[in-house]
Amino acid sequence: MKRIRGGVAAPRGFVAAGVTCGIKAAAKDLAILASEKPCVVAGVFTTNDVKAAPVQVTRARILRHGTAQAVVINSGNANCCTGKRGLGDAGRMAELCAKQLGVSHQEVLVASTGPIGKFLPMAKVEKGIAAAATELRKRGAADAAEAILTTDTVTKQIAITETVAGTEIRIGAMAKGAGMIEPNMATMLAFITTDAVITADALRASLKHAVDGSFNRITVDGDRSTNDMVIVLANGLAGNKEVWRGDDLERFQKALGFVCCELAKMIVRDGEGATKFVHVTVKGAPSARQAEVAARAVANSSLVKTALHGASPNWGRIMAALGYSGAKINPNRVDIYLGGIKVAARGQPADCDPARSGVAKALKRKEIQVLVDLNSGEFERTVWTCDFSAEYVAINV
């Protein structure tokens, strides 16, 4: 596996563009991503009961149609809680894009992100689609990655090559999402392209596997925003022997997993107001589910996050979060390590001098390891989060 340049347009046959059409005050707000031939496609969508119009439209298209050739995305408006008119607008976005590209409107997927409860300014969207369609090019990935951002401070792109079935295939991707993620439901969007030849089933399975190990480590199904989606398009231009199982599939999955993990970490690092990247690992759990639930409670605790922001070794807040997590905890078995240093042993203060042990120093780093050992089983799970600063509030007011 090797990193390359070019983002979503790095794989053969893909082009991209991002333009400013006035949905936002003064920033790029409309992107198109297109392939020169139809792609096998797979998607993962928000489980929020309130689903934005583009989520409904795109999901239905992937289920019924199964292939796609382009995605049109706007930021600055979520097209959510907009009823029939919103569904019509999402369909119309696809239609306008399809017309520009000369493909069937069924072949175009739609995504939106931004404030909820406002109708799309369709005249602007129409102009934006026309403009973006004329700008589609290999070097357009950075513009596209910029056009899908909301409160993000940096674009999130990656591209890699890998050898699968003896042939070099490429994967490119872009993402957005910069809320505190869970539990605050800033929309997370990710678009992944590949030129690999792969069956629809293998692509679906690979995406599910990759999302579980990446985006789902920073956000929980139940708490997703109304607009979340992760889409992967495979146009087959690499010409490899079709990937469908065995070593080839494993290799592809690993590469896709890497891409998704890197994007997920970029999202956390760009969390609203975030100054630190935090790995929360719970091990010694009686099941993977218990490890997950416990890690998530710790990673989501505002009190833990503010303590980490202030570099305070306040492990009591971690214990309290474990206690209300819903996981089965025996407090008298819990060990807690901050930055690799044991601060709590069997649920009590460890024999560790905060001043001398290096804990304070470890907590001042940009990247912090929180390790909880429940000493009650063999299962382990890591989730990624960021600290919680006053800046977060300022951004969301």
Next chain:
Amino acid sequence: MKRIRGGVAAPRGFVAAGVTCGIKAAAKDLAILASEKPCVVAGVFTTNDVKAAPVQVTRARILRHGTAQAVVINSGNANCCTGKRGLGDAGRMAELCAKQLGVSHQEVLVASTGPIGKFLPMAKVEKGIAAAATELRKRGAADAAEAILTTDTVTKQIAITETVAGTEIRIGAMAKGAGMIEPNMATMLAFITTDAVITADALRASLKHAVDGSFNRITVDGDRSTNDMVIVLANGLAGNKEVWRGDDLERFQKALGFVCCELAKMIVRDGEGATKFVHVTVKGAPSARQAEVAARAVANSSLVKTALHGASPNWGRIMAALGYSGAKINPNRVDIYLGGIKVAARGQPADCDPARSGVAKALKRKEIQVLVDLNSGEFERTVWTCDFSAEYVAINV
């Protein structure tokens, strides 16, 4: 029902004191509350799996012993995650207090609040108990109310009189708790005294009823801190006909419910960094449980709370919270009112001009009404919360 002065020491036969013994840097940190005769007692405790030592000790005493004559409380240290030594320290606090008061140590309950994971400085605690015991008096309620605070900015006290079974009875109370409450688990403590003559069963039932309608509207069982407790002591000195059922019980319950509601609201108003008091009501739900779950999701959303802080009529964040709440929501039926003004109708933007409708003005008030009508049933539930300011982060760093 009439408000009177005197807090927890207002009912006949109760005295209180609060002193500074050095657990905190420089503030009152130890309180004693005592009755001249043994009291019928009832308690409600945290459901966190990690229970502080004083919670374990007090709960066991109430279950096994059934009566109590005093409570000793310290702030500045939670005596939690302190293992056997912590349990010993909690027992020793009761013993020291009992010795000073000349009562059986079984008659003394214990509570603690403050940082988790530190052993109690018992030499200081011992001095504090001795000092507080000599200062016990009718006018000591304010000192006691001050000594149990942590990040609270004001004391929380109330006392009332009510006529029950033809006799004037009194109820007094004090509380602490100033985190964002749920989901941030700042310890909530409340101590209630009454001179009513009441059976143990009636007192237990009344307390449960009162807590459900008050403290449980601001904090959920699953998310309670390691140290939460609500205790009521009834010494019977009012000499009324024993309360055990019927009108008398109803009257007592109502009075106790009022006291708990007032304390709960005081806690929310003093929420860390809070500048606004928010009523979140969900009506039209298919069950009380669904109304509760939906209201709580809205009240707990950091995005909703920051929007309210900024007086932003961003009802999309409310819709998103409803969508992930776990309650069964039909987005196309949801109406949302902010400050009494309909901002969303049937899941879409209402015909309401934000500038002219008065929404902006309503959101700038100190007290805000958020009303969600699910239009899917007959059930309604209100929870109380506060807004979310940058100050919260500053307090918890």
